[in-house]
Amino acid sequence: MPRLERRKSPVQARSAVTIEALHAATIQVLVRDGLQRCTTTRIAERAGASVGTLYQYYPNRDALIAAVLERHLSAIAAAVGRACEDSEDRPVSDMASAFTRAFVGAKLRDVHVARALYAVAQERGGAEAAARMRDRIVSAVAKMLASATDVRFDAPALTATIAVGALIGQVQTLFCGPAPSGFAERFEAELVALIAGYFCARRQDFA
Amino acid sequence: MPRLERRKSPVQARSAVTIEALHAATIQVLVRDGLQRCTTTRIAERAGASVGTLYQYYPNRDALIAAVLERHLSAIAAAVGRACEDSEDRPVSDMASAFTRAFVGAKLRDVHVARALYAVAQERGGAEAAARMRDRIVSAVAKMLASATDVRFDAPALTATIAVGALIGQVQTLFCGPAPSGFAERFEAELVALIAGYFCARRQDFA
Amino acid sequence: MPRLERRKSPVQARSAVTIEALHAATIQVLVRDGLQRCTTTRIAERAGASVGTLYQYYPNRDALIAAVLERHLSAIAAAVGRACEDSEDRPVSDMASAFTRAFVGAKLRDVHVARALYAVAQERGGAEAAARMRDRIVSAVAKMLASATDVRFDAPALTATIAVGALIGQVQTLFCGPAPSGFAERFEAELVALIAGYFCARRQDFA
Amino acid sequence: MPRLERRKSPVQARSAVTIEALHAATIQVLVRDGLQRCTTTRIAERAGASVGTLYQYYPNRDALIAAVLERHLSAIAAAVGRACEDSEDRPVSDMASAFTRAFVGAKLRDVHVARALYAVAQERGGAEAAARMRDRIVSAVAKMLASATDVRFDAPALTATIAVGALIGQVQTLFCGPAPSGFAERFEAELVALIAGYFCARRQDFA
DNA sequence: CATGAATGAGTCTTCATTCAT
DNA sequence: GATGAATGAAGACTCATTCAT
Numbered sequence: 001m002p003r004l005e006r007r008k009s010p011v012q013a014r015s016a017v018t019i020e021a022l023h024a025a026t027i028q029v030l031v032r033d034g035l036q037r038c039t040t041t042r043i044a045e046r047a048g049a050s051v052g053t054l055y056q057y058y059p060n061r062d063a064l065i066a067a068v069l070e071r072h073l074s075a076i077a078a079a080v081g082r083a084c085e086d087s088e089d090r091p092v093s094d095m096a097s098a099f100t101r102a103f104v105g106a107k108l109r110d111v112h113v114a115r116a117l118y119a120v121a122q123e124r125g126g127a128e129a130a131a132r133m134r135d136r137i138v139s140a141v142a143k144m145l146a147s148a149t150d151v152r153f154d155a156p157a158l159t160a161t162i163a164v165g166a167l168i169g170q171v172q173t174l175f176c177g178p179a180p181s182g183f184a185e186r187f188e189a190e191l192v193a194l195i196a197g198y199f200c201a202r203r204q205d206f207a
Numbered sequence: 208m209p210r211l212e213r214r215k216s217p218v219q220a221r222s223a224v225t226i227e228a229l230h231a232a233t234i235q236v237l238v239r240d241g242l243q244r245c246t247t248t249r250i251a252e253r254a255g256a257s258v259g260t261l262y263q264y265y266p267n268r269d270a271l272i273a274a275v276l277e278r279h280l281s282a283i284a285a286a287v288g289r290a291c292e293d294s295e296d297r298p299v300s301d302m303a304s305a306f307t308r309a310f311v312g313a314k315l316r317d318v319h320v321a322r323a324l325y326a327v328a329q330e331r332g333g334a335e336a337a338a339r340m341r342d343r344i345v346s347a348v349a350k351m352l353a354s355a356t357d358v359r360f361d362a363p364a365l366t367a368t369i370a371v372g373a374l375i376g377q378v379q380t381l382f383c384g385p386a387p388s389g390f391a392e393r394f395e396a397e398l399v400a401l402i403a404g405y406f407c408a409r410r411q412d413f414a
Numbered sequence: 415m416p417r418l419e420r421r422k423s424p425v426q427a428r429s430a431v432t433i434e435a436l437h438a439a440t441i442q443v444l445v446r447d448g449l450q451r452c453t454t455t456r457i458a459e460r461a462g463a464s465v466g467t468l469y470q471y472y473p474n475r476d477a478l479i480a481a482v483l484e485r486h487l488s489a490i491a492a493a494v495g496r497a498c499e500d501s502e503d504r505p506v507s508d509m510a511s512a513f514t515r516a517f518v519g520a521k522l523r524d525v526h527v528a529r530a531l532y533a534v535a536q537e538r539g540g541a542e543a544a545a546r547m548r549d550r551i552v553s554a555v556a557k558m559l560a561s562a563t564d565v566r567f568d569a570p571a572l573t574a575t576i577a578v579g580a581l582i583g584q585v586q587t588l589f590c591g592p593a594p595s596g597f598a599e600r601f602e603a604e605l606v607a608l609i610a611g612y613f614c615a616r617r618q619d620f621a
Numbered sequence: 622m623p624r625l626e627r628r629k630s631p632v633q634a635r636s637a638v639t640i641e642a643l644h645a646a647t648i649q650v651l652v653r654d655g656l657q658r659c660t661t662t663r664i665a666e667r668a669g670a671s672v673g674t675l676y677q678y679y680p681n682r683d684a685l686i687a688a689v690l691e692r693h694l695s696a697i698a699a700a701v702g703r704a705c706e707d708s709e710d711r712p713v714s715d716m717a718s719a720f721t722r723a724f725v726g727a728k729l730r731d732v733h734v735a736r737a738l739y740a741v742a743q744e745r746g747g748a749e750a751a752a753r754m755r756d757r758i759v760s761a762v763a764k765m766l767a768s769a770t771d772v773r774f775d776a777p778a779l780t781a782t783i784a785v786g787a788l789i790g791q792v793q794t795l796f797c798g799p800a801p802s803g804f805a806e807r808f809e810a811e812l813v814a815l816i817a818g819y820f821c822a823r824r825q826d827f828a
Numbered sequence: 829c830a831t832g833a834a835t836g837a838g839t840c841t842t843c844a845t846t847c848a849t
Numbered sequence: 850g851a852t853g854a855a856t857g858a859a860g861a862c863t864c865a866t867t868c869a870t
Contacts, residue, residue, distance in 0.1 A: 015854070036243075036330065040840060050856050055841065119329035122322075123243070134380070155393075161380060162397050169376020173341070173368060186362075190369050190409075197404035202397075246864060257831045258866080268865060429833070450657075450744065453860060464835045469862065533743035536736075537657075548794070569807075575794060576811050583790020587755070587782060600776075604783050604823075611818035616811075660843055671852045672845080682844060 019057055021047040026068045030116035035123070038065065066125035069117050073133035077140075079106040084140040088147040092203065095144055096196035103137075103167050104188055108174065115175040138164050151203035159202045163195055226264055228254040233275045237323040242330070245272070273332040276324050280340035284347075286313040291347040295354040299410065302351055303403035310344075310374050311395055315381065322382045345371050358410035366409045370402055433471055435461040440482045444530035449537070452479065480539035483531050487547035491554075493520035498554040502561040506617065509558055510610035517551075517581050518602050522588065529589040552578050565617035573616045577609055640678055642668040647689045651737040656744070659686070687746040690738050694754035698761075700727040705761040709768040713824065716765055717817035724758075724788050725809055729795065736796045759785050772824035780823045784816055 025047035029038045040061050044051045058064040083102030087095045107114055121130040141160035145153050153159055170191060232254035236245045247268050251258045265271040290309030294302045314321055328337040348367035352360050360366055377398060439461035443452045454475050458465045472478040497516030501509045521528055535544040555574035559567050567573055584605060646668035650659045661682050665672045679685040704723030708716045728735055742751040762781035766774050774780055791812060 018854080034330065039838085041838090051841080052843085052856055053854075056854070061840065115329075119326050122326040123241075158393060158397065162377070162401055165376040165380040166373035166401060167376065168379055169372040169374065170369070172375055173372040186365060190365060193408045194369055194373060194401075194405045197408035198401045201400045201404035247866080248864075251832095259831050259868085260829085262866070263829075432833080448744070454862080455860075465862075466835055466864080467833075470833070473862095475861065533740050536740040537655075572807060572811065576791070576815055579790040579794040580787035580815060581790065582793055583786040583788065584783070586789055587786040600779060604779065607822045608783055608787060608815075608819045611822035612815045615814045615818035661845080662843070665853095673847085673852050674850085676845070677850075 015057075018047075018049060018053060021049060022054060022057065022064065023068055023071070026064055027113055027116065030065075030068075030120070031112050034116070035065075035119045040064075062123070062125055065120055065123075066129060069120050069126055070129045072113060072117055073129055076103075076106040077133045077136040080137050081140040084144040088144050089149055090147075091150045092145075092148050092199045093196055095148060096199050097192050099141060099144070099163070100167065100192045100195045101188060103164075104170075104191060107167075107171055111171075111174055114171055118172075118175075134164060134168075145199070151199075153202060159199070163198060166194060166198070167191065222264070225254075225256060225260060228256065229261060229264065229271065230275050230278065233271060234320055234323065237272075237275075237327070238319050241323070242272075242326045247271075269330070269332055272327055272330075273336060276327050276333055277336045279320065279324055280336055283310075283313040284340045284343040287344050288347040291351040295351050296356055297354075298357045299352075299355050299406045300403055302355065303406050304399050306348060306351070306370070307374065307399045307402045308395065310371075311377075311398060314374075314378055318378075318381055321378055325379075325382075341371060341375075352406070358406075360409060366406070370405060373401060373405070374398065429471075432461075432463060432467060435463060436468060436471065436478065437482055437485070440478060441527055441530065444479075444482075444534070445526050448530075449479075449533045454478075476537070476539050479534055479537070480543060483534050483540055484543045486527060486531055487543055490517075490520040491547045491550040494551050495554040498558040502558050503563055505564045506559075506562050506613045507610055509562060510613050511606050513555060513558070513577070514581065514606045514609045515602060517578075518584075518605060521581075521585055525589055528585055532586070532589075548578060548582075559613070565613075567616060569616075573613070577612060580608060580612070581605065636678070639668075639670060639674060642670065643675060643678065643685065644689050644692065647685060648734055648737065651686075651689075651741070652733050655737070656686075656740045661685075683744070683746055686741055686744075687750060690741050690747055691750050693734065693738055694750055697724075697727040698754045698757040701758050702761040705765040709765050710770055711768075712771045713766075713769050713820045714817055716769060717820050718813050720762060720765070720784070721788065721813045721816045722809065724785075725791075725812060728788075728792055732796055735792060739793075739796075755785060755789075766820070772820075774823060776823075780820070784819060787815060787819070788812065 022043065025043050026038070029042045029046055033042065040051050040054055043064070044054050047054075054064065058067065080099065080102045083098045084095075087098040090098075120126045138157065138160045141163060142156040145156040145160060170187075229250065232250045233245070236249045236253055240249065247258050247261055250271070251261045254261075261271065265274070287306065287309045290305045291302075294305040327333045345364065345367045348370060349363040352363040352367060377394075436457065439457050440452070443456045443460055447456065454465050454468055457478070458468050461468075468478065472481065494513065494516045497512045498509075501512040504512075534540045552571065552574045555577060556570040559570040559574060584601075643664065646664045647659065650663050650667055654663065661672050661675055664685070665675045668675075675685065679688070701720065701723045704719045705716075708719040711719075741747045759778065759781045762784060763777040766777040766781060791808075
């Protein structure tokens, strides 16, 4: 079972540049050619480096791809997490709106990247990263829900899990071909309605 | 660009048996070894046939895998479609419940298969099949919604799309590690609430 | 820790031919280029086959080379073993002569092969094979010694081990450059004297 | 065909220290990882230097390894040579004993090093070094034999060659797995008997 | 029709060697 | 002098696909 950690930390300045180039190249190749055709040779070539250089920093191909996925998911989790914190101690309708907009904004900023990383999330190392990020987001949402001023949730964790799942599914919708006309415009509003509706349905009104 | 159609039709009974064995073997290997290690040799071996035989029926590996995915998705679309038809001309709450239960029942009947086919849906040929099935389901749901007795929808197609997406996202939730305690039991009920809540939120009451 | 066994047994006739060709090619490349440069590509090329074919029968390069070594050593062990059996229940001088001549005859039949396989015997899988063959020969010699009609040995196994070692060392002598003039002619006679002298020195005369 | 000489001489004290560290590191890596995995990077790392520094002193990897082998063999040849000189003009039994004990003492002082260098002696540059050292030892033994006070040898060089070969073979015995019980204790005594017996058998008594 | 041996392009990965800093 | 990042040729191994039997 091969490890996935980075091989060495950059001592000289040019190392950082190289690593950055490798990340960018990986995403580009992933977007252009798909996971199967995302080979070390292509990545290196695209990054303007040699395969040898790639292996100076990552023990194997999977480790590099996992790192890229990790970073992508991490950014999303961070953005959503921040939005949730900012919305604690507010009414649920605000929460639904803030959470949904943060998720959509972060995830759909670059749909092509999300799409390319989609398949990765099921490969070795990817599933773990994906699960970890889900958990981070679910926790943040649950914590936010528990702090709602107007409503009380019976099972915030469960409600958060379902809500996150409902949004994640929309990502797939987006890159599974062309959407019905007028879709893009009303998309975010619809999702807010979806989440808000669900939150309200799960509330246990204060006595 | 290689074709994906089947090579010859199973005119003889023997052929049908072989094709069936190949399909079953493909799923088993996919579940056991993952997409990357799902090789023609392994599939043939598992099916009790030879590689040569495999190539008698499918022009290449991708065609076989695409066929398996197609059939899986088709079964789900059919089940959901049936449920939608059966629920036409009923109140929305019935619709939400029937649709949700049909989807969950069909998709989660064998989670391990769903999981194995997850990555496939992003590979060559897979995305198209997935999109096609989505459309079938979305259409069925939209048609159902348009026939609601108590409510009228402004944009049934959009509403259906969002609803389907919301359910699809839950699949990922399921195989992304262990769910919170009590999750499985309340899962279906929660989803019904999610969908019903959304449908209600989108309704335009009759004057 | 990779396995070393053969991958599949030949079902069709041509397989046997291929395997034979691979063995022969391996020895040739080993002799010509040395262990380090004995690559799968070169072996396959020399055998008139493709790398793929090589891997149909051997799980990895080491397994193939080990198989070749094994066969070589096995032939020698068999020849020496036969000579030892034929010399049981005879006087020691006969034993020394028969054993020595059998060993030299078998090992030096093809010095270049022996030389090529020399380094192999220290690599992964090689050491075990070499040790196993040593043991077979030592056992045969010990059994022979124990049956001597004119002498009795205190520790036949120990004596056999030393004697075998003494002969093995001569192999290295042979391919470590040119021998002194007149060496080749008197070589075998000298070795018989070496072994005979040692056997006599270790005898415990009957009372 | 690359050269094997050293690149610069250690004029400064610092250089001598570095070279010493490189030698020690090479042996350690050789023992720990084997010839194949004995890479310049590992050697340098183990020596606490950088690859660049390694190449300041040796033109290439083979040159370094050859130097280490050379030194190892040289030490053995020197020890045996000294013992032979000290035993000139003595009876053969003394010679057999002194020669054997010197060889065994020198070679088996560190069996693991001997074992690690075993494979090296067959690689490029190694065979020559090994042959050279053999010759040095054979010459010393032959000279010693020629000076025996009680016996006269017909062909001292031939006799010496065989004797040296007989001892060298024992080395392989030692690291080819576990020896029979009681082996280690009686080992040296047996070898003395082997050599002494041979010397006596080759003597031509004075008239 | 079925078989499975053969193929070889294409992957990942290593490592001796160089050279800018 | 020392360093270590970069290089890229070369090696092991896989697997979709073909075709003689």
